[in-house]
Amino acid sequence: xxxxxxxxxxxxxxxxxxxxxxxxxxxxxxxxxxxxxxxxxxxxxxxxxxxxxxxxxxxxxxxxxxxxxxxxxxxxxxxxxxxxxxxxxxxxxxxxxxxxxxxxxxxxxxxxxxxxxxxxxxxxxxxxxxxxxxxxxxxxxxxxxxxxxxxxxxxxxxxxxxxxxxxxxxxxxxxxxxx
Amino acid sequence: xxxxxxxxxxxxxxxxxxxxxxxxxxxxxxxxxxxxxxxxxxxxxxxxxxxxxxxxxxxxxxxxxxxxxxxxxxxxxxxxxxxxxxxxxxxxxxxxxxxxxxxxxxxxxxxxxxxxxxxxxxxxxxxxxxxxxxxxxxxxxxxxxxxxxxxxxxxxx
Numbered sequence: 601x602x603x604x605x606x607x608x609x610x611x612x613x614x615x616x617x618x619x620x621x622x623x624x625x626x627x628x629x630x631x632x633x634x635x636x637x638x639x640x641x642x643x644x645x646x647x648x649x650x651x652x653x654x655x656x657x658x659x660x661x662x663x664x665x666x667x668x669x670x671x672x673x674x675x676x677x678x679x680x681x682x683x684x685x686x687x688x689x690x691x692x693x694x695x696x697x698x699x700x701x702x703x704x705x706x707x708x709x710x711x712x713x714x715x716x717x718x719x720x721x722x723x724x725x726x727x728x729x730x731x732x733x734x735x736x737x738x739x740x741x742x743x744x745x746x747x748x749x750x751x752x753x754x755x756x757x758x759x760x761x762x763x764x765x766x767x768x769x770x771x772x773x774x775x776x777x778x779x
Numbered sequence: 780x781x782x783x784x785x786x787x788x789x790x791x792x793x794x795x796x797x798x799x800x801x802x803x804x805x806x807x808x809x810x811x812x813x814x815x816x817x818x819x820x821x822x823x824x825x826x827x828x829x830x831x832x833x834x835x836x837x838x839x840x841x842x843x844x845x846x847x848x849x850x851x852x853x854x855x856x857x858x859x860x861x862x863x864x865x866x867x868x869x870x871x872x873x874x875x876x877x878x879x880x881x882x883x884x885x886x887x888x889x890x891x892x893x894x895x896x897x898x899x900x901x902x903x904x905x906x907x908x909x910x911x912x913x914x915x916x917x918x919x920x921x922x923x924x925x926x927x928x929x930x931x932x933x934x935x936x
Binding site: 625628629630681682683716719720721722723724725726729733735738739740741742 | 815817818819820821822823824826829831836837838840862864865867869871917
């Protein structure tokens with residue numbers, strides 16, 4: 601039996617820190633880089649500017665919200681991560697993509713260790729969902745990839761739906777989808 | 780026996796439920812104590828979560844339904860072994876019920892009706908112990924992986 605070196609590089613090197621927002625969905629912990637989030641709103645406060653999107657191509661998206669003349673597809677995180685349905689209370693509006701995500705709870709802001717690569721054993725969708733795993737305060741927290749909520753293909757499908765909805769009801773679908 | 784033959788016939792016996800299984804000692808790194816299992820959302824069948832050992836994040840495969848037909852034991856040790864994935868070596872762990880034993884024993888061929896993850900058997904005293912093929916074992920699915928169920932998103936308000 602071989603003994604793993606206690607002197608591994610992983611333990612010797614201090615990892616750089618990253619400012620993040622720690623949030624939870626269906627009781628599961630997540631982190632997202634604070635720089636990736638443009639705004640945090642309560643779901644209730646956005647309901648007035650939300651438009652329902654009638655489409656089945658991307659079931660995790662059912663609404664579009666408008667903020668400052670830009671539009672964001674609202675992704676239900678429970679559906680995205682395959683978790684049991686909950687009633688989300690907050691919306692994280694992302695900075696560099698036309699995506700807002702529904703989450704249950706913001707735990708806190710925290711400077712956490714920059715993420716370590718996801719072990720190769722993980723072979724599923726999580727490779728797209730996460731930038732890696734961070735070990736902070738005796739907990740492993742997956743650090744989400746902001747670009748992983750909607751693929752290019754999904755965005756195109758949603759854009760197509762919007763275009764056809766605009767044709768039906770032009771007055772309700774103003775604004776541009778943020779890119 | 781030559782040193783090479785001893786290594787070939789060297790196994791770690793692990794306990795899962797009432798049964799014992801063997802893993803080639805050459806791929807076993809350590810027996811970890813009952814450390815915290817960290818669970819997070821993912822989509823890979825068989826993986827229960829990860830443990831942290833000496834600064835490394837090690838995925839844990841829940842093989843108990845396959846090998847012992849039960850859920851993960853409450854208080855479990857972890858047998859950490861080496862896997863070869865995409866051309867790289869990586870440590871992975873499986874939960875075990877308690878202490879492990881290092882033995883040297885002769886390998887007998889796999890019985891015809893054995894599952895694919897059985898790479899041979901050992902005869903130790905009255906007991907016949909299956910040798911596990913770690914790669915095949917962790918790719919065995921006890922049940923179809925549960926896909927994301929349709930989710931009712933409700934209104935934003």
